[in-house]
Amino acid sequence: MEYLRIDGEFPRLSGCAVTMGKFDGIHRGHRKLVEKILERKELGEQAVLFAIDSSSQMILTRKERAALLEKMGVDILIECPLDDHIKHMKAENFIREILIGDLQASYVAVGEDNRFGFERKGTPWLLKEMGKKYGFEVEILSKEMDGHRKISSTYIREELKRGNMEKITDLLGMDYLVDGIVEHGRGLGHKMLLPTTNVVPTRDKLMPPNGVYVTISHFGSQTFRGITNVGYKPTIGEAFIGVETYLFDCDENLYGESCQVDFKHFLRPEQKFSSLEALKMQLLKDAQVGKEYFEKISSEKSGK
Numbered sequence: 001m002e003y004l005r006i007d008g009e010f011p012r013l014s015g016c017a018v019t020m021g022k023f024d025g026i027h028r029g030h031r032k033l034v035e036k037i038l039e040r041k042e043l044g045e046q047a048v049l050f051a052i053d054s055s056s057q058m059i060l061t062r063k064e065r066a067a068l069l070e071k072m073g074v075d076i077l078i079e080c081p082l083d084d085h086i087k088h089m090k091a092e093n094f095i096r097e098i099l100i101g102d103l104q105a106s107y108v109a110v111g112e113d114n115r116f117g118f119e120r121k122g123t124p125w126l127l128k129e130m131g132k133k134y135g136f137e138v139e140i141l142s143k144e145m146d147g148h149r150k151i152s153s154t155y156i157r158e159e160l161k162r163g164n165m166e167k168i169t170d171l172l173g174m175d176y177l178v179d180g181i182v183e184h185g186r187g188l189g190h191k192m193l194l195p196t197t198n199v200v201p202t203r204d205k206l207m208p209p210n211g212v213y214v215t216i217s218h219f220g221s222q223t224f225r226g227i228t229n230v231g232y233k234p235t236i237g238e239a240f241i242g243v244e245t246y247l248f249d250c251d252e253n254l255y256g257e258s259c260q261v262d263f264k265h266f267l268r269p270e271q272k273f274s275s276l277e278a279l280k281m282q283l284l285k286d287a288q289v290g291k292e293y294f295e296k297i298s299s300e301k302s303g304k
Contacts, residue, residue: 022052215245
């Protein structure tokens with residue numbers, strides 16, 4: 001996949017099937033749009049995702065989003081910062097100059113609530129009108145629903161704030177994840193507590209509440225179940241939010257390895273303990289609950 005971060009000039013492309021929006025989480029509604037542009041590859045068109053990025057924290061970081069879209073089959077990811085130029089560009093000019101002029105879009109897929117251009121006056125129906133005039137096809141998709149509520153990044157952010165990981169998995173169509181490189185901690189886990197892997201999320205990552213979660217961690221082709229603490233580890237005292245995971249049945253040295261942590265279930269809030277021994281006892285209890293969680297899931301899947 002070609003990854004383009006806009007800094008002034010836009011790329012000159014041709015024969016593009018484009019979808020556009022914020023795409024900060026790639027939820028089920030976003031996936032419908034991606035599937036539409038992927039279908040156009042059979043017609044010889046390039047599948048292009050045009051993401052307008054604000055400065056707010058994201059459900060998926062730019063790196064995580066790029067990795068997911070590449071896996072899905074997107075040809076080109078264009079990241080465009082919401083700067084003054086884009087913010088004040090009239091919707092008609094955006095269509096003429098960028099969609100038609102630079103990207104030479106032959107097909108555009110958008111959600112029914114998509115808005116773009118100065119004062120958000122650009123609508124899917126304006127795209128339809130301009131498409132007829134300039135000769136590109138526009139498809140408007142209805143919102144994906146969860147009961148009576150529309151699936152949106154706002155909805156996912158609300159559930160993430162509550163730590164409702166099962167609901168987030170349903171809304172995203174995948175588990176909430178944190179991606180990073182395993183770093184050296186203070187070594188207390190190996191010496192005095194339980195051996196753990198440590199990942200420090202980037203500042204633009206929107207995190208769930210501090211606490212302990214049931215997780216699955218991926219290291220290349222290897223996968224391990226475990227429990228993960230998100231937070232400042234108050235018993236020990238850290239100045240930054242970390243993602244520290246105790247992996248079940250793993251004694252490998254994973255420092256420096258790329259790691260993806262998938263969040264399955266919230267166990268309890270982060271808390272401060274009177275001693276490291278008290279913390280260790282609680283971690284052992286958490287680990288047991290985590291193992292029971294996976295046993296229950298396996299039993300349900302097997303129909304027992």
